[in-house]
Amino acid sequence: MFREQIKVLDCTIRDGGLIHNYQFSDDFVKAVYGAACDAGVDIVELGKKLDVSEEYTREKFGKWNFCDNDDLKMVIGSHECENPPLVAVMFDVGRVDVANLKPADESPVDMIRTACYVLDIDKGIDLAKRSKDLGYLTTINIMASSAAIRTDLVEGLAEINECDEVDYLYLVDSYGAYYSEQVTDYLKLYRKYAPDKELGFHAHNNQQLAFSNTQQAIIDGVNLLDATINGIGRGAGNCNLELLLNFLKNPKFDVKPIYKIIQEEFVPLRQKIEWGFNDLYGISGHLNQHPRTAMRCRGDQELRDKCHDFYHMCAQSDDMPQV
Amino acid sequence: MFREQIKVLDCTIRDGGLIHNYQFSDDFVKAVYGAACDAGVDIVELGKKLDVSEEYTREKFGKWNFCDNDDLKMVIGSHECENPPLVAVMFDVGRVDVANLKPADESPVDMIRTACYVLDIDKGIDLAKRSKDLGYLTTINIMASSAAIRTDLVEGLAEINECDEVDYLYLVDSYGAYYSEQVTDYLKLYRKYAPDKELGFHAHNNQQLAFSNTQQAIIDGVNLLDATINGIGRGAGNCNLELLLNFLKNPKFDVKPIYKIIQEEFVPLRQKIEWGFNDLYGISGHLNQHPRTAMRCRGDQELRDKCHDFYHMCAQSDDMPQV
Numbered sequence: 092m093f094r095e096q097i098k099v100l101d102c103t104i105r106d107g108g109l110i111h112n113y114q115f116s117d118d119f120v121k122a123v124y125g126a127a128c129d130a131g132v133d134i135v136e137l138g139k140k141l142d143v144s145e146e147y148t149r150e151k152f153g154k155w156n157f158c159d160n161d162d163l164k165m166v167i168g169s170h171e172c173e174n175p176p177l178v179a180v181m182f183d184v185g186r187v188d189v190a191n192l193k194p195a196d197e198s199p200v201d202m203i204r205t206a207c208y209v210l211d212i213d214k215g216i217d218l219a220k221r222s223k224d225l226g227y228l229t230t231i232n233i234m235a236s237s238a239a240i241r242t243d244l245v246e247g248l249a250e251i252n253e254c255d256e257v258d259y260l261y262l263v264d265s266y267g268a269y270y271s272e273q274v275t276d277y278l279k280l281y282r283k284y285a286p287d288k289e290l291g292f293h294a295h296n297n298q299q300l301a302f303s304n305t306q307q308a309i310i311d312g313v314n315l316l317d318a319t320i321n322g323i324g325r326g327a328g329n330c331n332l333e334l335l336l337n338f339l340k341n342p343k344f345d346v347k348p349i350y351k352i353i354q355e356e357f358v359p360l361r362q363k364i365e366w367g368f369n370d371l372y373g374i375s376g377h378l379n380q381h382p383r384t385a386m387r388c389r390g391d392q393e394l395r396d397k398c399h400d401f402y403h404m405c406a407q408s409d410d411m412p413q414v
Numbered sequence: 415m416f417r418e419q420i421k422v423l424d425c426t427i428r429d430g431g432l433i434h435n436y437q438f439s440d441d442f443v444k445a446v447y448g449a450a451c452d453a454g455v456d457i458v459e460l461g462k463k464l465d466v467s468e469e470y471t472r473e474k475f476g477k478w479n480f481c482d483n484d485d486l487k488m489v490i491g492s493h494e495c496e497n498p499p500l501v502a503v504m505f506d507v508g509r510v511d512v513a514n515l516k517p518a519d520e521s522p523v524d525m526i527r528t529a530c531y532v533l534d535i536d537k538g539i540d541l542a543k544r545s546k547d548l549g550y551l552t553t554i555n556i557m558a559s560s561a562a563i564r565t566d567l568v569e570g571l572a573e574i575n576e577c578d579e580v581d582y583l584y585l586v587d588s589y590g591a592y593y594s595e596q597v598t599d600y601l602k603l604y605r606k607y608a609p610d611k612e613l614g615f616h617a618h619n620n621q622q623l624a625f626s627n628t629q630q631a632i633i634d635g636v637n638l639l640d641a642t643i644n645g646i647g648r649g650a651g652n653c654n655l656e657l658l659l660n661f662l663k664n665p666k667f668d669v670k671p672i673y674k675i676i677q678e679e680f681v682p683l684r685q686k687i688e689w690g691f692n693d694l695y696g697i698s699g700h701l702n703q704h705p706r707t708a709m710r711c712r713g714d715q716e717l718r719d720k721c722h723d724f725y726h727m728c729a730q731s732d733d734m735p736q737v
Contacts, residue, residue: 270661271594271629296622298657299691303626306594321693333693334621337700338593350722353693358719368622368691370644370656370676377660396681399673 092306093340096314098133100291101332104155105136105181107323110364113138113153120155121169122356123320128172129348130336134202136179137163141186163199177201177228184214195226202228206263209239212247216254223256230291230315232261236277237268237379248284259315260288264304267297267327267376271307278311291315294330296322297376299368301330306338320349321357326382326389327372365389370398378405415629416663419637421456423614424655427478428459428504430646433687436461436476443478444492445679446643451495452671453659457525459502460486464509486522500524500551507537518549525551529586532562535570539577546579553614553638555584559600560591560702571607582638583611587627590620590650590699594630601634614638617653619645620699622691624653629661643672644680649705650695688712693721701728 103123108115120137127135138155141147147156154162158180167178179202195201203222207215212233219229231251236244251257262277269277274292281290292308294301294317305316318332333353336346371385388394388401426446431438443460450458461478464470470479477485481503490501502525518524526545530538535556542552554574559567574580585600592600597615604613615631617624617640628639641655656676659669694708711717711724 271626272633298660299619299622299625299654302622303594310595331622331696334696334700337621337696347722347725350693350697350725354720354722370673373654373657373660374673377657397677399670399677402670402673 092309092338094309094314095341097309097339097341098315099332099335099339099344100134100136100179100315100317101127101132101176101319102136102179102293102317102329103127103319103323103332105138105179106319106325106329107366108138108153108155109325110323110366112151113155115153115155117165119356119360121166122352124166125170126320126348126352127176128170130332130345131174131343132176132332134177134179136181136204137166138180140180140182140192140200140203142188142191147186158200160193160198160200167199179204181206181232182218182222184208184211184218187218189218189221189225192222192225200227202230204230204232204261206232206234208234209236209243209247212250216250216257220254220256223258228258229256230259230261231257232263232291232293234263235265235381236262237264237266237273241280245280245284248281252285252287257288259291260285261291261293261315261317262308262313263293264295264301266379266381267295267301267372268379269304270300271304274304274307275311278308278313289314291317293317295324295327295376295382296329296368297327297372297382299373300376301328302334302338305330305335321353321361323357323360323366326366326386327368327376328366370396371401374398374402374405380405415632415661417632417637418664420632420662420664421638422655422658422662422667423457423459423502423638423640424450424455424499424642425459425502425616425640425652426450426642426646426655428461429642429648429652430689431461431476431478432648433646433689435474436478438476438478440488442679442683444489445675447489448493449643449671449675450499451493453655453668454497454666455499455655457500457502459504459527460489461503463503463505463515463523463526465511465514470509481523483516483521483523490522502527504529504555505541505545507531507534507541510541512541512544512548515545515548523550525553527553527555527584529555529557531557532559532566532570535573539573539580543577543579546581551581552579553582553584554580555586555614555616557586558588558704559585560587560589560596564603568603568607571604575608575610580611582614583608584614584616584638584640585631585636586616587618587624589702589704590618590624590695591702592627593623594627597627597630598634601631601636612637614640616640618647618650618699618705619652619691620650620695620705622696623699624651625657625661628653628658644676644684646680646683646689648689649709650691650699651689693719694724697721697725697728703728
């Protein structure tokens with residue numbers, strides 16, 4: 092697939108860091124940034140930009156939950172790059188203070204992505220507006236769209252469409268629940284109610300469908316695609332960047348630096364932290380449930396491989412986890 | 415997806431056995447058969463039906479490479495089932511002797527699937543005809559279609575279409591190379607040149623696309639679908655039966671017995687033998703190459719995680735493995 096407008100956003104650090112509270116070493120983050128540069132990725136998301144507080148400390152939550160400008164500059168300055176990717180960070184509604192945000196022309200950050208649930212879209216729009224006022228590119232990433240009540244989603248899409256300050260609108264498959272025809276259906280809904288917005292897509296791999304659903308989004312005309320190196324990400328992880336670059340034929344991309352960093356950095360990392368498809372995530376994805384119960388079970392030596400027990404608990408119990 | 419005509423064929427034993435020369439215990443094979451029965455699977459393939467020879471001994475190649483009728487009866491008789499699945503075995507062109515095959519009404523086997531490369535289609539048709547003469551349901555599974563020269567494939571499809579003795583014709587993605595739109599394209603070709611044949615689809619998971627490509631085949635009208643429990647199969651493995659049953663809404667299917675056997679039998683098995691996606695298979699799939707080089711590297715402690723070196727070897731070497 093070659094379509095000139097396609098842009099790839101690497102969210103390796105931001106989504107991978109969710110696994111272990113952003114306990115990446117500086118050298119690892121630099122290596123990821125360097126690989127993304129050399130691979131020709133368009134945008135690199137290096138973490139979240141939350142506010143430090145007594146509850147959210149840098150020690151406990153890791154520096155890439157906060158993305159101080161000095162930390163970002165340290166990473167960006169570590170790698171020579173002719174056409175460097177844009178740098179993105181993520182806002183979580185309710186955990187950020189825009190008053191602390193410098194104007195874009197004084198910051199290493201180019202894009203601010205605001206993640207919000209459907210019911211918080213107004214708060215998300217507010218953050219996006221204030222980010223745009225400071226000169227940033229903006230996105231709104233509506234989380235857990237598969238579990239939203241359709242009328243709420245439609246209302247939110249229409250509001251976002253009216254907001255000139257939002258550059259990109261994301262369909263996010265937080266639960267890894269979508270089959271390809273559902274990606275198509277939701278994208279149709281997005282286009283119907285937010286026809287003026289450029290769309291993005293962010294997949295999760297609960298049912299081994301992150302890559303194929305990203306392909307489906309491409310087929311359906313989406314031009315901004317999220318992926319992570321080796322599919323790293325919380326729970327079942329994300330669309331594998333290397334598979335996506337193999338699929339895309341745009342000559343600006345080069346997959347080799349991604350395979351190089353997998354071999355050198357991700358293979359050892361896989362011995363320390365876990366991500367990727369397994370039976371439990373397959374079940375939670377199919378049932379359109381938040382993966383938190385599956386993640387908790389995977390962290391329990393007794394329960395981590397009990398997929399049959401897990402299926403019964405999730406699909407048939409009266410006190411099944413609701414989201 | 416609910417379509418009444420859809421049939422699921424479990425090839426757990428036949429494809430899984432390729433990993434380790436069919437060294438499954440009888441109890442394991444019985445458990446797989448029982449789970450497939452209870453899950454409502456339509457057809458169960460219990461192995462190959464090769465000829466024993468001095469080279470191909472039962473000791474070295476395992477009893478399920480030969481599927482003696484007594485062995486099959488031992489398995490089938492071990493599980494009470496109201497609507498038992500049909501039993502299939504596979505023929506490999508050049509390694510079978512139809513003279514040793516009993517008529518279907520004296521055999522526990524219902525279906526004989528003949529696997530052949532494009533250039534051996536005439537031999538495959540011969541085996542299918544002789545199997546049909548003995549009363550069996552028949553399929554021809556054209557292997558490595560993604561690497562076939564189109565004119566050869568078209569010629570073969572037309573010949574199969576003329577052969578009334580072939581009940582089903584399979585599109586097989588031996589190298590795990592297809593993207594969804596390629597599945598669609600090849601199925602169109604199959605329909606154009608073999609319009610009278612009911613089609614089947616057999617995927618491999620080299621690029622994490624076995625399940626999604628099977629969905630694509632369903633969308634494109636294929637009604638006979640191969641899958642294996644937990645995706646077991648040589649190399650990157652196959653379409654996961656449990657994911658497929660989750661996707662299909664036909665009330666005859668029940669996924670719970672599959673999750674039960676995964677928990678009880680496949681989790682321990684995964685400690686002993688390896689199957690499933692990894693970086694090397696992703697590369698060989700993308701490059702449309704036979705997975706044998708990737709499998710050999712996975713078996714070598716020094717090379718098994720060297721995806722970058724593997725990429726260079728396969729994509730850029732002058733002596734790249736050709737198939």
